Amino acid sequence: MTGTILFTIACLVALGLLFSVVLYFVAQKFKVEEDPRIGIVESIMPGANCGGCGHAGCHAFAESVVKAPSMEGFFCPVGGNATMSKVAQALGRAVEEKEPMVAVVRCHGTFDNRERTNHYDGYASCKVMAALYTGDTGCKYGCLGKGDCVDACNFDAIHIDQRRGIAEVDESKCVACGACAKACPKGVIELRPKGFKGRRVYVSCINKDKGAVTRKACAVGCIGCGKCVKECQFDAIHVENNVAYIDFTKCKMCRKCFDACPTKAIWAVNFPPRPAAPAVSPAPAPAPAVEKPAEAPKSE
């Protein structure tokens, strides 16, 4: 009995040794030469494998960034400038600071603002819903509120508020990987610069219908009236297909368009409250810094 056990163990040990020797030589023979810097860069990467940079994952990103001659065209939205400067340092290159971006839902067609004309009771997916018809409201363009973006987000940064029925981005968590923008069948979500202290001005509507149709469908839709275009001194706003768009490369955040917009489709977020406007209305005297309702659409 003992002999059998010993024999078995001896055999296995001998086989193990034999295979290890074979494997050692095979590994030497077929060794894949990998740039050691790839490993270093990969260890710097956040490891989210989100694909936000346009590569298949963090390893693929590291591979191509090491191969490339410069840092141009490479940016990790998750790690941001901090990660990119570390990567550049490791590779001995220079890198330009990039403005941090954030996903912006360009629709505020909440239940209060957009009247529901239909009730969808099918499979809860925006993609399926969009393939069947144009949506539950008179607006063909806005957020469907079934949460394909929520499923796509790896960072828990976008949610559907069930009381409001539209997607809302949590700025503190959003890394601007763009997964939600890709998942949205309506193309409602756009990546825009986060701005100084998170201050942004944007048109929160993409409805291309004529003004009257938009107005009927939604209280806060862009009717393409062009008032904001006239107000803007920086040529940043243009109306195309009955909807205004603010070019963020030109916008100087003066907020004149925000004041001019008759439907409040233009949003100015995260701005501090303005000094109490002189005699606009008989406001209570010790008016504390109550945020304007149109400002700061905080998700939570």
Place this chain on the structure above:
Amino acid sequence: MKKTFCLGGVHPNDNKISKNAAIEVFPPIETAYISMAQHLGAPAEPVVAVGDKVKVGTVIGKPTGFISGYVHSSVSGTVKAIEPRADIAGNLVMHVVIAVEGDEWCEEIDRSRDIVRECNLTSEEILSKIQNAGVVGLGGASFPTHVKLNPPKDKKAVALILNGTECEPFITSDDRIMRERPVEILIGAEIMMKVLNVDKAYVGIEENKPEAIASMSAAAKDFKGIEVVTLKKKYPQGGEKQLIDAVIGRQVPSGKLPIDVGAVVQNVATSLSIYEAVQKNKPVIDNSVTVSGHCMDVQHNYLVRVGTPVSKILEVAGGIPKDAAKIVSGGPMMGKAIANLDAATVKANGSILILSEEETVRKPESNCIRCGKCASACPMGLEPWLLNKLARVGGRYDDLEKERIFDCIECGCCLYTCPANIPLLDLIRINKAEVMKIIRGRAAKK
């Protein structure tokens, strides 16, 4: 032993509650909204201008491609506008809006109900007449008929099959025309037989329409080579491939067309419009529409002019009942819920269905237990649970293609039979579209 198809299928309650309502001519409308996308393929291009006077039968849209068709005015009056309007799903489609004045028809249209049997035209003449009359498949897919009746030269048709199965619950418009106008339908079939150069035609009718079977059989005695086949009741027998299997026992292989096994399938309503187009010079300007539902007091079958708003039909049919929850265009299995009641009917609108809250309730979804009911119900021999699983993962189009997702006919048997109430078809449908796009892209590259 009555015939049926061999693979899968389900037996929903047929609910043919409107079968005894004779077809009524729908009262004149004030404004017609005629869609330019009445057929599968490229939408037609409007050829009239605002302010033009049109008569019933005037061409208002001309085809823009090989798979496209003519559109005719269904009313007489003045063109009020040519504008994009929302269809039943809310998507914008170009419409010609006509304010109705009187009811003046084009002179060449024979409006009498006299039956004209003699047809001395050549195949080419018949085909061009069918094309000019804008005839499309009225079974629902609205494929331009002249394309289907003109198979490639290397493929020979053996038999024509007329589809009178009407396997969708509730719908009775085909049943009514088979009972009321059997001879005209069969003359249409005779014309198609001449075009296809076949000497055998079958009319497949399900056993739940005994009156239609009787009237068609009686009429068929005068026609050489036309045989009425009584089929067992089973959904989706009206599917092209299922019907071929049921009637002549040939299976269309995956990725092939019915013509590859020598069959051409046409709906009975299409046959009737072919008769009208060829013998009476009447383009497709009206079609029979079933307006039905358990919550309706009276059931109706109407002969409706193309371009009548759905809301108008419902108004004439007695208004929308209080407990109506969903209004569906088409049958309860494959039909589409109407999101926009102001949308106008198109040629292939066979029915408007009003369902109550109770009938439309979606039961909560639970997990798949791999019972295999969907796989045994699938008339195409697919595994819906697997397709759904792959679709949910996302992006696995190569695997979906291997599992033949493109064979799915979207009949909804899987979803109907699933004990876990999984909405199997929803994801399969959009992934099928995606896979088809990939396949077409690959073919285009070659």
